Amino acid sequence: EAGVTQSPTHLIKTRGQQATLRCSPISGHTSVYWYQQALGLGLQFLLWYDEGEERNRGNFPPRFSGRQFPNYSSELNVNALELEDSALYLCASSLADPISGANVLTFGAGSRLTVL
Amino acid sequence: GQNIDQPTEMTATEGAIVQINCTYQTSGFNGLFWYQQHAGEAPTFLSYNVLDGLEEKGRFSSFLSRSKGYSYLLLKELQMKDSASYLCAVKGSARQLTFGSGTQLTVLP
Numbered sequence A: 001e002a003g004v005t006q007s008p009t010h011l012i013k014t015r016g017q018q019a020t021l022r023c024s025p026i027s028g029h030t031s032v033y034w035y036q037q038a039l040g041l042g043l044q045f046l047l048w049y050d051e052g053e054e055r056n057r058g059n060f061p062p063r064f065s066g067r068q069f070p071n072y073s074s075e076l077n078v079n080a081l082e083l084e085d086s087a088l089y090l091c092a093s094s095l096a097d098p099i100s101g102a103n104v105l106t107f108g109a110g111s112r113l114t115v116l
Numbered sequence B: 001g002q003n004i005d006q007p008t009e010m011t012a013t014e015g016a017i018v019q020i021n022c023t024y025q026t027s028g029f030n031g032l033f034w035y036q037q038h039a040g041e042a043p044t045f046l047s048y049n050v051l052d053g054l055e056e057k058g059r060f061s062s063f064l065s066r067s068k069g070y071s072y073l074l075l076k077e078l079q080m081k082d083s084a085s086y087l088c089a090v091k092g093s094a095r096q097l098t099f100g101s102g103t104q105l106t107v108l109p
Helices: none
Strands: A005-007 A010-013 A019-024 A031-037 A043-050 A053-057 A064-068 A074-078 A087-094 A111-115 B003-005 B009-013 B018-025 B032-037 B044-049 B053-057 B060-065 B070-075 B084-091 B097-099 B103-108
Touching (some): A010 A019, A019 A087, A053 A064, B009 B018, B044 B053
Parallel strands (some): A010 A111
Antiparallel strands (some): A031 A043, A043 A053, A064 A074, A087 A111, B003 B018, B032 B044, B032 B084, B060 B070
16 A cells, blocks of 8 residues: 655745645545654644645645645645755545544655755 | 643663653543653553552553552563663543653663
């Protein structure tokens, strides 16, 4: 079974540009989560999509946005890039989320974004 | 909101036992997870607790006390490959996981 795949692996942009990161979940998973992991920091929750809808977003400015496609893949867009956006962006997928229960997230290897 | 605290770094010797603590404050509680992340790799799931008590899985065990907002991950018979970052994460009422900053464990020979 293929795991969560993310592309590109590495991306270099300059300040003010836009970046698009892509994620394909595990087959059968309908929920996709995006996290930012800056150097030396923990995973910061960005966005959660399920069944094509945005279910929740973290404490990030509106220039961080995304969407989920009918095949449950997802993309994260970051507009007007700033130096502090340099980080590893991790995508995770899971089965549809019950309110409780061990709904385990499976992570991709991440996309490393460098903003110069 | 949610707040999760865990030590930044720990060091232990191969073959020893190490306990990584995690304290949390959360709005609502729907489970606590531990993940392992090797440098440059994706986090991988280790354990899940939703009820008080100890969950054992091979060399790894995880404990939860909901009344104290406290969990620990216990690693026995440490191996060099256990050197990694260990992430404590809580599922609160918002239903997505909130992660702590991680504990970097170094296992020495």
